[in-house]
Amino acid sequence: MNVTESMSLALADLLRxxxxxxxxxxxVVTGGMLGWxxxxxxxxxxxxxxxxxxxxxxxxxxxxxxxxxxxxxPIVLLSTxxxxxxxxxxxxxIGLWAGRSGGERTAPVLFVAPCGAGFGxxxxxxxxxxxxxxxxxGLQVYSVGRAEDAVxxxxxxxxxxxxxxxxxxxxxxxxxxxxxxxDASNAGSLAATSRVREGRTLTVFTWGEALEPVLAACDxxxxxxxxxEIGRLAPLDRDAIVEAARDTGRVAIVHAGSVGHGLGAxxxxxxxxxxxxxxxxxxxxxxxxxxxxxxxDELRSLPAQGRIAAALGxxxxx
Amino acid sequence: xxxxxxxxxxxxxxxxADGDLADGSAAVGLDVRNYYKALVAARCLDVRxxxxxxxxxxxxxxxxxxLCATALVARDExxxxxxxxxxxxxxxxxxxxxxxARRVMSDGxxxxxxxxxxxxxxxxALGMHLAIAAGHAHGQRLAGTHAVxxxxxxxxxxTAGVFHExxxxxxxxxxxxxxxxxxxxxxxxxxxxxxxxxxSVADRARGCGIWERRVDGADPxxxxxxxxxxxxxxxxxxxxxxxxxxxxxxxxDPPAHRDPLERLRRHLDRTGQWxxxxxxxxxxxxxxxxxxxxxxxxxxx
Numbered sequence: 001m002n003v004t005e006s007m008s009l010a011l012a013d014l015l016r017x018x019x020x021x022x023x024x025x026x027x028v029v030t031g032g033m034l035g036w037x038x039x040x041x042x043x044x045x046x047x048x049x050x051x052x053x054x055x056x057x058x059x060x061x062x063x064x065x066x067x068x069x070x071x072x073x074p075i076v077l078l079s080t081x082x083x084x085x086x087x088x089x090x091x092x093x094i095g096l097w098a099g100r101s102g103g104e105r106t107a108p109v110l111f112v113a114p115c116g117a118g119f120g121x122x123x124x125x126x127x128x129x130x131x132x133x134x135x136x137x138g139l140q141v142y143s144v145g146r147a148e149d150a151v152x153x154x155x156x157x158x159x160x161x162x163x164x165x166x167x168x169x170x171x172x173x174x175x176x177x178x179x180x181x182x183d184a185s186n187a188g189s190l191a192a193t194s195r196v197r198e199g200r201t202l203t204v205f206t207w208g209e210a211l212e213p214v215l216a217a218c219d220x221x222x223x224x225x226x227x228x229e230i231g232r233l234a235p236l237d238r239d240a241i242v243e244a245a246r247d248t249g250r251v252a253i254v255h256a257g258s259v260g261h262g263l264g265a266x267x268x269x270x271x272x273x274x275x276x277x278x279x280x281x282x283x284x285x286x287x288x289x290x291x292x293x294x295x296x297d298e299l300r301s302l303p304a305q306g307r308i309a310a311a312l313g314x315x316x317x318x
Numbered sequence: 319x320x321x322x323x324x325x326x327x328x329x330x331x332x333x334x335a336d337g338d339l340a341d342g343s344a345a346v347g348l349d350v351r352n353y354y355k356a357l358v359a360a361r362c363l364d365v366r367x368x369x370x371x372x373x374x375x376x377x378x379x380x381x382x383x384x385l386c387a388t389a390l391v392a393r394d395e396x397x398x399x400x401x402x403x404x405x406x407x408x409x410x411x412x413x414x415x416x417x418x419a420r421r422v423m424s425d426g427x428x429x430x431x432x433x434x435x436x437x438x439x440x441x442x443a444l445g446m447h448l449a450i451a452a453g454h455a456h457g458q459r460l461a462g463t464h465a466v467x468x469x470x471x472x473x474x475x476x477t478a479g480v481f482h483e484x485x486x487x488x489x490x491x492x493x494x495x496x497x498x499x500x501x502x503x504x505x506x507x508x509x510x511x512x513x514x515x516x517x518s519v520a521d522r523a524r525g526c527g528i529w530e531r532r533v534d535g536a537d538p539x540x541x542x543x544x545x546x547x548x549x550x551x552x553x554x555x556x557x558x559x560x561x562x563x564x565x566x567x568x569x570x571d572p573p574a575h576r577d578p579l580e581r582l583r584r585h586l587d588r589t590g591q592w593x594x595x596x597x598x599x600x601x602x603x604x605x606x607x608x609x610x611x612x613x614x615x616x617x618x619x
Binding site: 022051053054056057058059062063064065066067068069070071072089090092093094096097100105 | 433438441447448449450451454456460461491
């Protein structure tokens with residue numbers, strides 16, 4: 001079973017657990033482009049809660065927000081995270097909803113969105129869309145880094161473990177295609193940061209599809225590195241980030257897409273503001289190649305393990 | 319009376335320019351005097367706000383009928399999604415003048431929503447409230463209620479892509495959504511940027527398979543009747559609708575019969591339900607409330 005299939009089973013269970021949940025998407029009745037709603041579509045009892053909609057590029061996030069305001073818990077299955085750019089104005093509105101005066105309620109909608117390289121879509125992987133989404137007020141943005149965390153993050157996000165705010169779960173396509181572990185738990189888990197590796201020489205902040213190559217580079221190079229996965233990209237867990245930076249005094253930030261105007265810049269600024277006197281070296285950012293890549297070259301948008309290993313080695317042993 | 323260049327073509331009316339009701343059945347179920355009071359209150363509010371030189375405020379004088387009619391037709395369980403210029407909806411639906419003034423002074427005249435009254439806050443993105451309203455109507459339908467969602471807009475918003483997407487979504491899922499669209503009349507011809515492509519907004523809605531009516535906004539009874547029919551359809555599960563209301567802004571100085579308040583006043587006068595004393599009393603009441611509310615609101619703001 002791959003990650004997509006395990007998420008499909010988890011989505012069907014989520015519908016069974018809470019009658020307020022519905023799955024939204026153009027082709028949700030037939031399983032969706034990725035097959036995320038297939039398990040729910042196979043269960044006759046769940047089929048009424050698969051809600052197909054015409055293509056609504058501009059209004060889909062706002063429409064889903066309206067469903068939430070009416071008391072439902074919509075889960076929007078997108079075929080690409082870039083659909084959120086087309087609906088950005090509406091996403092902003094539902095994020096602001098809770099802060100509007102007049103006693104408005106929050107709009108608990110979950111958007112599940114594949115992102116980045118992996119399906120041969122070429123240039124789509126460069127922009128690191130999370131930095132755009134993270135800037136919207138009232139929105140929670142999570143990402144999946146490893147195959148074994150995919151279902152836990154999905155369940156945690158769908159139950160709005162942290163806050164009943166509109167939430168985006170970014171699932172890298174590299175992760176979707178990976179094999180799902182047999183023993184993965186169905187319990188939700190939405191840690192804002194996870195220290196997935198402990199070390200004393202340097203601290204690496206990373207998320208999404210960059211997590212696995214970072215771990216591999218640290219292991220292969222026998223680096224004494226702490227690796228912190230940023231599971232919640234917005235709002236950031238500032239205290240945990242600053243503490244992890246102070247622990248070692250050497251900080252690297254590694255993520256997919258190009259580093260310019262990325263979320264890594266925000267983390268670097270946090271470290272500069274609150275941990276500068278603890279640092280022994282300048283903050284380092286490592287990303288993929290900038291520019292428009294042909295579909296066949298899309299992996300250039302990811303930081304390769306060799307590049308990560310060289311950069312982290314230099315930071316650890318200047 | 320002969321139609322003037324100010325009277326809309328192809329728009330339904332039941333109250334003629336002199337205030338004679340051509341079809342008595344149109345007003346069945348309507349408390350006409352209460353409606354008239356709501357229209358007068360909306361006009362007094364508009365005059366009060368116009369005098370305050372608030373940023374981003376635009377007068378709705380002459381366009382009150384669809385605002386008051388929507389608030390009167392909507393039941394307690396229904397939601398209303400107004401646009402930024404539709405503050406009179408809140409007043410008619412029962413937001414007290416004190417709270418209304420406080421909200422205008424703290425949030426601005428375009429941001430007066432109130433969840434307790436099921437009035438949503440207008441959105442900053444043009445027309446995005448239509449999409450949220452469609453989603454809300456969708457949720458009501460999936461929940462199996464008979465509640466209706468109303469959304470208000472002006473014809474300028476109909477050029478936005480989200481308007482078209484809202485029509486398509488509402489038609490595709492048979493949503494209990496009533497769109498009430500004000501189309502301003504331009505007796506000397508609309509400029510190209512007014513967004514009035516084709517014959518009418520109602521025609522465009524019909525092209526998407528939506529039930530529609532185009533009524534004369536100077537005739538408050540026709541506006542109420544069309545909105546009531548649209549709401550009844552939505553409540554009965556017959557799907558979405560669009561009521562286009564052809565309105566005349568009083569800032570263009572149209573003839574008196576184009577003013578919906580004057581048209582309904584003539585009707586009340588002809589049927590023995592209006593005196594100048596009655597007018598003085600209802601105006602003094604609402605003006606006093608608004609003056610007190612805004613004097614206090616200005617002090618504390």
